[in-house]
Amino acid sequence: MDGGHRHDVPGRAGQGGGLIGPNALLQLAPVLDAALGSDARRRIFAVGGYDGLPAAFGMIPEAGVAAIHQAVRGLPQARTLLAAAGGLTGDYILAHRIPPVAQRILRALPARIAVPLLTRAIARHSWTFAGSGRFRVVSRWPAVVEIADNPLTRSEESVAPLCIWHAAVFRRLYAALALQGARVTEVACCACGDPACRFEITRGARA
Numbered sequence: 693m694d695g696g697h698r699h700d701v702p703g704r705a706g707q708g709g710g711l712i713g714p715n716a717l718l719q720l721a722p723v724l725d726a727a728l729g730s731d732a733r734r735r736i737f738a739v740g741g742y743d744g745l746p747a748a749f750g751m752i753p754e755a756g757v758a759a760i761h762q763a764v765r766g767l768p769q770a771r772t773l774l775a776a777a778g779g780l781t782g783d784y785i786l787a788h789r790i791p792p793v794a795q796r797i798l799r800a801l802p803a804r805i806a807v808p809l810l811t812r813a814i815a816r817h818s819w820t821f822a823g824s825g826r827f828r829v830v831s832r833w834p835a836v837v838e839i840a841d842n843p844l845t846r847s848e849e850s851v852a853p854l855c856i857w858h859a860a861v862f863r864r865l866y867a868a869l870a871l872q873g874a875r876v877t878e879v880a881c882c883a884c885g886d887p888a889c890r891f892e893i894t895r896g897a898r899a
Contacts, residue, residue: 710824710843713750716857717760719780720743724764728841739763754823754843761844761857771856772871778860781821785861786868789817799868807893808832814865820867821861835866840882842890845881853881855889866893 696721717737724733734743740756740763764770777780786795792815811832818827823843830836845854866874875896881888 699854708785710754710783710894712754712757712823712843714748714750714752714759715754715781715784716844717746718746718748719784720764720773720777720857723780724775725770727773728767733863734764736760751820757823758844762848763842765848765854774856776862778857779864781857781861782864784877785865790869795869801870804833804873806830807835807860807866809872810866811837814862821858826888828888835871835893836844836890837862837893838888838890840884842889843881845889848883849885850881850883852884853878853889854883855881858889859891862891862893871895 704858720731721737724736728736729824737743737745737760740758741753741758742760761774764773767773778831779897782796798810801809811829814837815827815829818839822839825842826840828838828840830838839855839858842855842858844857848854855878859878863874863876871893871897875894877892878889879892880888880890884888
């Protein structure tokens with residue numbers, strides 16, 4: 693255990709509201725285009741105030757992203773769409789944000805060492821996906837992380853956890869770099885009235 697480290701980050705809300713990384717939308721767009729068509733995707737993005745796609749660099753207002761994710765969660769195929777978008781976000785991070793040398797090192801290490809190292813790296817960059825929420829590492833081995841006041845579920849109520857996109861991002865990263873067959877389970881969610889959205893990362897069936 694790491695003592696429950698908390699990370700207050702650049703996405704913290706100010707006068708203009710919180711900010712989040714653009715991949716929360718950029719990787720969702722091709723998924724919606726493929727499943728629903730570009731016209732439907734534009735209508736969904738318009739809910740969050742977007743006439744097109746956000747810029748690939750720089751943070752974007754989390755309120756618009758939350759509105760779009762909420763609109764997608766209202767679709768019958770929401771789980772499939774958001775899981776696919778989360779997987780693509782993980783792919784983008786692997787291709788553009790984690791140096792190849794670091795990836796090779798993580799893959800060569802035993803999971804008992806690689807998982808805590810990857811968890812620490814994710815925590816350092818949590819502002820890109822947690823926005824104005826408060827990210828905390830509950831445990832590095834086994835890995836347990838949480839987002840309190842999660843901006844993507846802040847205004848919603850649900851009987852089941854809603855953070856499919858976040859779980860898919862984490863699953864892609866852990867499975868690719870540190871834990872073969874990684875399984876990510878959201879065991880608590882702000883939308884369910886819990887204090888934080890909590891994710892447990894465990895080893896699933898061997899890939």
